[in-house]
Amino acid sequence: MNCKLCGLEKTLIKSHIIPEFMYQDLYNEDHRFYEFSVQDIVDGKKLKPFVQIGEFDKNILCKECDNERLGSLEKYGQKVLFGKNLKPEETPDCQNYELEGYEFSECSNVDYKKIKLFLLSILWRSHITDRPKFNSVNLGPHTDRIKEMLWNNEPGEELEYPITTTSFIRADYHYKDLILEPRRMRTKSGINSYIFSIGSFQFHFYVNSRDHKLPDFVNEMTLKKNNSMRTVHLKNGMEKALIKRLVE
Template identity: 40%
Template sequence: MPKCKLCNEEKPLIKKSHIIPNFMYKDLYDENHRIRKFDAIEKSKGIDKVSKPPTGEYEGGILCKECDNEKIGQFESYLSKILTNPNIPEDQKPKCEKITNDTGVEFTRVTNIDYKSVKLALLSILWRASISNRPMFNEVDLGPLGEKIRKMIDSETPSNDKDISIVVMSWHNDDKTAKDIIAQPRRHKKDGKTHYSFIIGGYIVIFYISDNSIRKEVEPFRLQSDDSLSIIHLPKGKGMEFLVDYSGAGKK
């Protein structure tokens, strides 16, 4: 019997594990219930290529039911609740404050979130992408770090907020850039240090996986263990330009 890649136990494996949680695709479907998938490399060449697969990326034979539905599922459920459910109890609602700092950076400071659940939910996306054989995720290769993240998820114990720092950016303030797109996760390397970016529905989630790889100017905005996160807003009118440049597509 094959082993589940999360718990490492020999168990029946389910036939359909979503790599990116299904609720994150909610606003990405068009009127025909097909996803808008953005190709930054084609965009950099002046080609507005948006493919429309009928569903999100999933894979069979990688996780058992308990790990997929219960262990990872509890963190996904929390993330879904705070992102998409306006009817959650008041004491559980994230508190948001829009701020412009002294250097002109606009961001939303989000407090009253559960650091553990948010970090493990996001790390589980990165980890599942790394174990997937789907072409969509072929740039995500965590190497030995994959085992470290697996143990975090399996033990339900995230590391501190400076270890695999996570930063979220948004272009929701930019009316000229579509929000209903998803793009292939990209691997970025500079000075021997690596980070990954995932573009989903108007947000860029960035994982700084190498020690001290996070840029100093964005470090204060990372997901922090005091149950806070500051979402950076891209300048208005610069969303698509930033996406193409940040993705590295414009440099190919």
């Protein structure tokens, strides 16, 4: 079959849609986790743990594209988001701020190209897979452009597919052991966006047309070419409201 990134006819491998390291807080001591739907809870079904390594698709990527081209981005993303195997020279330098009642962190020394392409690779894989959990992700005409960015290792300008990050890390209920199906949302100005809730983080992708004006919040909080990354820390109580909204 043809690899959906390089386009060559190759043997394809099992490729994770969301990298396995992002499931690390879901596993119990037996490397199992629960998978359930809201309907399961409504029906009173008992949740049974089962062995799983996250959602993967064996029909999208070859070994070279998955393990090398995208895999190198995953290794960097794991270091930045989870602080794994960081060398002093690549450790983000983070400062905390408060603005209009909200707290946020701004981390410098974050490689704009690598972290943006890493996150875009999750969005793109969510579109090209046939796995039902990602049915809400439909990039339409933006698919080829994002694929081109990944293939050419080119992250584009800040406001081309901007990404904002929020976090529950400081909330009483931080939801580190929860991954939700991605949800499509639409701003008041008509911009399509997708929100991925992965552990304590929420990554919000704005799949914008040039004809739409982005909210000021996005301009301020998206990844920056000066190699800085901002994360808004949601107030106590807001995490429950957001999870409820996403589930509904």
